[in-house]
Amino acid sequence: MKYEAVVEVLLKDGVSDPEGVAIMDAVISLGYGSVQRVATGKLFRLHLQAEDENAAADVVSQIAEQLLSNPVLEDFRVRDLLASASA
Amino acid sequence: MKYEAVVEVLLKDGVSDPEGVAIMDAVISLGYGSVQRVATGKLFRLHLQAEDENAAADVVSQIAEQLLSNPVLEDFRVRDLLASASA
Incomplete structure (x- = not known):
């Protein structure tokens, strides 16, 4: 089966987010x-x-943990894991 | 009311994504x-x-269009617009 998934990576609470401050x-x-x-x-x-x-x-x-996020600074979340016809 | 929203910004189809290639x-x-x-x-x-x-x-x-995305290269999507008690 083909699947499609979205991984969100966000800074943990308390980690400074200078890009967010600049956008604000x-x-x-x-x-x-x-x-x-x-x-x-x-x-x-x-x-x-x-x-x-x-x-x-x-x-x-596993990929999100090993490659896409920095576990010291960031949390990740997998969402929208869907069977996909087009992938 | 207080609200919380997530804006996703993704490259348009056909725009090269060197970071994605490197991760791949x-x-x-x-x-x-x-x-x-x-x-x-x-x-x-x-x-x-x-x-x-x-x-x-x-x-x-409006903020997504003016500030968070580059309309030439990127598409944005607003999701999870929710009334928020904590925001």
């Missing part, structure tokens, strides 16, 4: 005073072959 | 031969005040 400053200077906080992260969309959904989730989690 | 190479060299493609993107989590969900969605879309 720009948001305010554009006049959007209603915005209170901006946090930045990374997104990865993977297409893969796997026996079933559990096997696909395992592979995606 | 690393995925293969780690032995995950079942992976066929990796695409990279950016993620932004915004906390904001708004009258209602439509107003919040408007502000988030």
Whole structure:
């Protein structure tokens, strides 16, 4: 089966996010005073072959842990793991 | 009301994604031969005040268009727009 998954990588709470702060400053200077906080992260969309959904989730989690995130600074989350016709 | 929203920014189809290619190479060299493609993107989590969900969605879309994405190269999508107690 072909699967598609999205991995979100976000900084852990308390880790400084200078890009988020810079965007927040720009948001305010554009006049959007209603915005209170901006946090930045990374997104990865993977297409893969796997026996079933559990096997696909395992592979995606391993790749996210080993390669896509820095476990000291970042948390990751796998979402939208879907069987895919087009992948 | 307080709202929280996630903006996903992904490269348009056909735009080269050297980071995705590099990750794909690393995925293969780690032995995950079942992976066929990796695409990279950016993620932004915004906390904001708004009258209602439509107003919040408007502000988030405007910020995504003006500040968070490059319309020549990237597409954005607003998701998980939720009323938030903690924001």
